[in-house]
Amino acid sequence: MEERKYTLRVITPIDKRDVIDFLTRFFFIDEPLNIETGMNLDYINGKRCxxxxxxxxxxxxxxxxxxxxxxxxELIGVCLNGGIRRNDPKYENKCPNEKFKKVLDLISACERETDIFSRYPLLNNLLDIKIISVDSNWRGMGVCKALLDHTRKVAKNNNFQVIKMDCTSHISALAAKRLGFERIHVLKYSDFQGDGGDGPVFNPPPPHYAVQVYIFKLAEI
Structure with missing residues (x-):
């Protein structure tokens, strides 16, 4: 079989529309929490968030x-990353979309439990992998690994001390583990009750059982 070739590069603002179109075809419809909340069906039916x-x-x-x-x-994969500093203001979730608000509440709860800056007193900044997604026709071909490897180069060049990845999918958690990331926290979906306390907010099918927080250290923390 002929090797399928691709190149990697930094995303620029001019790429934003292409990135959204890519996510609409893949991440928005196949990520476990998007499926759980029904946002995947919204996108399948042409309703955007x-x-x-x-x-x-x-x-x-x-x-x-x-x-x-x-x-x-052809765009075949993206890794969307944002810098976080120790003294950044705390995020306040005021999202008007109730489905997405549930996801943000979960992420915020996981961040509070992890409390990464208290855990590592020498840590002043990190690069947070917010989204990683690969074209379904290119999965299993090393694209995810290549995106994460390139992200490590970008993080090192921009003097980040740590890369952090909150894995809502067990598949992305396995990828992080294979690449030498260290798991530092687990928030099981069955333990996240939300504000109502009426049982778990999310119950995705196996193998997705938790948000797993992984880090890769680029400097002493």
Whole structure:
């Protein structure tokens, strides 16, 4: 079989529309929590969530996100990354979209439990992998690994001490583990009750059982 070739490069603001179109075809419809909330069906039926799209792409101007492009010019994978500093203001979730708000509540709860800056007193900044997604026709061909490897280069060049990845999918967690990331926290979906306390907010099918927080150290923390 002929090797399928692609190149990697940093995402720029001019790529934003292409990135959203790519996520619409893949991440928005196949990520476990998007399926759980029904946002996948919204996108399948042509109903968009501007808040989700902005959450995914607002980090692009930082210059820390990377994309994979096939030899024919097709976008086949993205890794959307944003810098976080110790003294950044705390995020307040005021999302008007109830489905996406549930996802943001889960991520915020996981961040509070992890409390990464208290855990590592020498840590002043990190690069947070917010979204990683690969074209379904290119999965299993090393594109995810290549995106993460390139992200490590970008993070090192921009003097980040740590790369962090909150894995809502067990598949992405396995990828992080294979690449030498260290797991530092687990929030099981069965333990996340939300504000109502009426049982788990999310119950995705196996093998997805938790948000797993992985880090890769680029400096002493």
């Amino acid at each position: 501007p808040e989700l799209e902005e959450y995914c792409t607002d980090v692009i101007p930082e210059g820390n996100s990377v994309m994979a492009v096939s030899s024919t010019g």
